Amino acid sequence: xxxxxxxxxxxxxxxxxxxxxxxxxxxxxxxxxxxxxxxxxxxxxxxxxxxxxxxxxxxxxxxxxxxxxxxxxxxxxxxxxxxxxxx
Numbered sequence: 001x002x003x004x005x006x007x008x009x010x011x012x013x014x015x016x017x018x019x020x021x022x023x024x025x026x027x028x029x030x031x032x033x034x035x036x037x038x039x040x041x042x043x044x045x046x047x048x049x050x051x052x053x054x055x056x057x058x059x060x061x062x063x064x065x066x067x068x069x070x071x072x073x074x075x076x077x078x079x080x081x082x083x084x085x086x087x
Contacts, residue, residue: 010050
């Protein structure tokens with residue numbers, strides 16, 4: 001999954017304006033189907049790809065069971081700030 005798309009649902013962060021609506025969740029099967037669609041249809045637009053870049057590495061752990069990696073996100077944000085600062 002790409003870092004700019006939700007790892008639990010099919011939406012981009014810019015679409016998270018309403019928490020009252022129910023959005024479709026990713027499952028192992030839906031991720032595999034999406035990757036197959038990308039390969040078969042040669043999708044190039046980010047809005048069509050939805051952040052899916054490969055098959056799930058561990059196809060026995062459903063996305064709803066993943067824990068958001070807060071430490072890694074914080075490290076990445078600080079690294080981005082430092083890179084911009086040094087540039």
